[in-house]
Amino acid sequence: MxxxxxxxxxxxxxxxxxxxxxxxxxxxxxxxxxxxxxxxxxxxxxxxxxxxxxxxxxxxxxxxxxxxxxxxxxxxxxxxxxxxxxxxxxxxxxxxxxxxxxxxxxxxxxxxxxxxxxxxxxxVAPERLYLETRWASLVPYAAAADLLADVLPIASGVNATTVRQHVLRTAERMEGCLAEQRTSFMEGTDSRDWEDLPVPDGRMVVGLDGGYIRDWRDRKKNFELIVGRSMPEEGEARYIGFVHGYDRKPQRRIIDHLRRQGFQADQDLTFITDGGDEVRSLAERISPCSEHVLDWFHITMRITVLRQFAQGLVHHDKDDGMAALDELRRIKWFLWHGNTYRAREAIDDLVLDLEAIDSRYPNLRKFRTAMRAFQVYIASNESSLINYGERYRSGERISSAFVEATVNAVVSKRFAKKQQMQWSRRGAHLLLQTRTRTLDGSLRAAFEHWYPGMVNDNTKDHGQAAA
Structure with missing residues (x-):
């Protein structure tokens, strides 16, 4: 034929x-x-x-x-x-x-x-730039170049270096679209404007956490990425990410991110973090209706470690070990019910009790060190402790477990933590911008904003809708 x-x-x-x-x-x-x-x-x-x-x-x-x-x-x-x-x-x-x-x-x-x-x-055609950006945000640059060459007639003009350059160029354009420097939704806003704001849709929850990847310049060290996920009561969740220290204006980034998601100044906002100084500082003063909540998951994780030490102590000194276990149960109960005063009082008492114990338990020093660290951790985040039980019974989030999954999705599966891939701070930061938008489905909207003609796919349905 x-x-x-x-x-x-x-x-x-x-x-x-x-x-x-x-x-x-x-x-x-x-x-x-x-x-x-x-x-x-x-x-x-x-x-x-x-x-x-x-x-x-x-x-x-x-x-x-x-x-x-x-x-x-x-x-x-x-x-x-x-x-x-x-x-x-x-x-x-x-x-x-x-x-x-x-x-x-x-x-x-x-x-x-x-x-x-x-x-x-x-x-470069915008749709090619979009596809290169999307695929390279999901798989390594070389794999994205191979995939493009496999299915499209572009083998002679695509390689890992070209794809990387195009992706970073796209990310830099996203960076250029960030709003002016602001540290709060209240900056430049007249209080009288609040009367004109519509009724907010409901509370928005933002979880932030950190992850580490290998530094290309100093291969024996790692540097930190901050990633998070914002979840409104209605609507799609969105990802955010940046390199800690490289981005000099992270609060501006968070404000811009929330604005694109439809957040307004009088809307309730909850930040859930692990209590670290870096992520906790990002949540401060963002909005007059915001609160910072210490993640219950990280509290229980630390108490679990302390319980393991106490159980080890039981084998060497049963009375002191059982007393420590009982005191840890009381501390956890006080924290769960938001009784911060009694919780700190019990923590202080247990720290003193451990100092007074005379035992041959080999991990007693580590137990004392971990308990003192927990004492400082709770004291530093006292203002972020809530009545977790009440919040849980009302169906609201008290844990950033969803952010742990976000760290894996955003960082581990692309930045190849297990393979010890090495990154420059600039390259990692810019790739985070395209990867987060790819994962939450907002990358195409960004390209359609830059290139309005991409909205028209020349399909019959589109033509009828336009008519």
């Missing part, structure tokens, strides 16, 4: 061009793999069609932009230079003409212009 695929282009003015052959195939039918187009045939067909379609579009655009502004005089051509436009369906090679400018329009010694650079400033 002989198959010839023809392409005919009709101009904006209705001019019908000649039908041009873009592919000629010889097909046999003996096995299942012979049916339809093969991957190689489809790549060749798409690349050939893309070359001719883009050429026709560019020629039409250049014809409209060749005339002098104001006078309407046709500009004289000085020649052209080659330009490669990287698209999803192949690298399209074009001729970019240069035109002489009239003397009255020449500035700073500039006598010619190249109009095509206005249409193609980055030499």
């Amino acid at each position: 002989q198959v010839r695929i023809m392409l005919q282009i009709i101009g904006d003015d209705g001019t019908v061009g000649d039908a041009e052959e873009v592919a000629a195939l010889t097909k046999i039918t003996e096995r299942a793999e012979d049916l339809g187009l093969s991957l190689a045939e489809s790549k060749a067909l798409l690349a050939a069609a893309q070359q001719r379609i883009v050429e026709a579009q560019v020629n039409g655009w250049l014809e409209k932009h060749r005339h002098c502004q104001g006078g309407g005089r046709k500009l004289r051509c000085k020649g052209s230079y080659p330009l490669t436009f990287r698209t999803l369906f192949g690298d399209v090679r074009l001729k970019s003409p240069r035109y002489y400018l009239p003397k009255e329009r020449q500035t700073n010694g500039r006598a010619t212009i190249s109009p095509l650079t206005q249409l193609l400033p980055d030499h």
Whole structure:
């Protein structure tokens, strides 16, 4: 069977061009793999069609932009230079003409212009940039380049370095779209404006936690990533992430993130963190309706470690060990019910009791050290302790367990903690911006904001909706 695929282009003015052959195939039918187009045939067909379609579009655009502004005089051509436009369906090679400018329009010694650079400033099609960004946010750069080359006719123009450059360029554009420096939703807001705010949708919960990855500059050290997830009562959850210390204005980032999610200044906001100084400071003064809650999961995790020490003590000194276990149960009960005063009192008493114990228990010193650390931990986060039992019975979140899963999803599965991949702070920070938006599904919306034409997918349904 002989198959010839023809392409005919009709101009904006209705001019019908000649039908041009873009592919000629010889097909046999003996096995299942012979049916339809093969991957190689489809790549060749798409690349050939893309070359001719883009050429026709560019020629039409250049014809409209060749005339002098104001006078309407046709500009004289000085020649052209080659330009490669990287698209999803192949690298399209074009001729970019240069035109002489009239003397009255020449500035700073500039006598010619190249109009095509206005249409193609980055030499990359937005949809290709989007797909590279999306895939490289999910898998390593080299794997993303291989995947693109496997399914699209772009093998000659894609590699790990190119993909990385495109992804980081996209992330830098996201960084440039951040709002001005603000540390609170109240900055620049008149209190009288509150009366005009609609009724908020409900409480929003933001969980923040840290993760560590290998430092490329000092390979014996790690640096910290802060990642989180914001969860409204209604609507989709969103991810946020940045490199601690690299981002000098993290509160501005959180405010911008919440605004994009529809948060308003008079809405209840709860931050749940592990109580670390870095993440706790981020939650301060963000909103007048915000609160910081110490994660119950991290409290119980520390108490569990203390209980293990106390159980070890039981084997060497039963009375002291059982007394320590009982006191830890009381401490946990006080904390669960928000009785901070009694909890701190019991913690102080247990610290003194442990200091007075004379036992051969080999881990007694570690037990004392862990107990003192717990004493400092609770004292430092006293203002963030709540009545966890009451909050739990009312169906509200008291744990950042969902953030632990977020750390795994955002950090471990892409930054390859187990494989000891190494990162620069800039590279990790920028990749976090595209990865978080890819994971929560908001990356496409960002591209459609930058490139409104991406909303139009030329489908029949879209055409009917637009009509």
